[in-house]
Amino acid sequence: NAGVTQTPKFQVLKTGQSMTLQCAQDMNHEYMSWYRQDPGMGLRLIHYSVGAGITDQGEVPNGYNVSRSTTEDFPLRLLSAAPSQTSVYFCASRRGGFKQPQHFGDGTRLSIL
Amino acid sequence: EDQVTQSPEALRLQEGESSSLNCSYTVSGLRGLFWYRQDPGKGPEFLFTLYSAGEEKEKERLKATLTKKESFLHITAPKPEDSATYLCAVQDAGEGSGTYKYIFGTGTRLKVLA
Numbered sequence A: 001n002a003g004v005t006q007t008p009k010f011q012v013l014k015t016g017q018s019m020t021l022q023c024a025q026d027m028n029h030e031y032m033s034w035y036r037q038d039p040g041m042g043l044r045l046i047h048y049s050v051g052a053g054i055t056d057q058g059e060v061p062n063g064y065n066v067s068r069s070t071t072e073d074f075p076l077r078l079l080s081a082a083p084s085q086t087s088v089y090f091c092a093s094r095r096g097g098f099k100q101p102q103h104f105g106d107g108t109r110l111s112i113l
Numbered sequence B: 001e002d003q004v005t006q007s008p009e010a011l012r013l014q015e016g017e018s019s020s021l022n023c024s025y026t027v028s029g030l031r032g033l034f035w036y037r038q039d040p041g042k043g044p045e046f047l048f049t050l051y052s053a054g055e056e057k058e059k060e061r062l063k064a065t066l067t068k069k070e071s072f073l074h075i076t077a078p079k080p081e082d083s084a085t086y087l088c089a090v091q092d093a094g095e096g097s098g099t100y101k102y103i104f105g106t107g108t109r110l111k112v113l114a
Helices: none
Strands: A005-006 A010-013 A019-025 A031-037 A046-052 A053-055 A062-065 A076-078 A087-094 A108-112 B003-007 B010-014 B019-026 B031-038 B045-050 B054-059 B062-066 B070-075 B084-092 B103-104 B108-113
Touching: A005 A087, A010 A019, A019 A031, A019 A087, A046 A062, A046 B084, B003 B084, B003 B103, B010 B019, B019 B031, B031 B070, B045 B054, B045 B062, B070 B084
Parallel strands: A010 A108, B010 B108
Antiparallel strands: A005 A019, A019 A076, A031 A046, A031 A087, A046 A053, A062 A076, A087 A108, B003 B019, B019 B070, B031 B045, B031 B084, B054 B062, B062 B070, B084 B103, B084 B108
16 A cells, blocks of 8 residues: 655756656555655645646745546646755645545655855 | 744653743634644654544643633643654635635744753
8 A cells, every 4th residue: 555656766967957856656546646845844835736637836836747547546746946946846636525625745855056 | 913922843752741822913814723743854754633623632741722812722731753844724705715725824943852
């Protein structure tokens, strides 16, 4: 029972490079989301999806793209990396309906030089 | 403005020394309050969901309670393995929140000394 799997665990990029952070869940959850976690700040929502083919912006979407072609996968794309995007990125999934807890992956630690 | 504030930022306890962590919130309409545990290098791990004032949930040495303005995570006779960062999150049911708005606090870093 893998839950939410994120790859890679660590990544170093140069400013201007692009990359995709992968997220997969095996719980058949409808909802998936991407957060970033920075020191002294709570988890902040980047983008989210309420089902395959449906995505929407969260609190801090600039510089990131997402797509959701299947229920299981929800990749996050950095279009042109900037030092301000240095952070730890978490993917989460949950069942539909309110009051459902989110289940998180173990994160991708990303450094932009 | 919706806000979730956790206190203290950090807490050091001796093994067996009970204490409480606080999560105060200001939201338009509370749909649920969630407690998570986060170990270094790991993602948040779900502990409890609380829905309405007066509700309590327990798991081993942890007990979570909820009022209309705050939640407490009580830790009874903690052990070193309880050392972690504890996060609180609120799901807002206010106008414009759509189906998906969780507001996270910055967490309390707990260290339990043997």
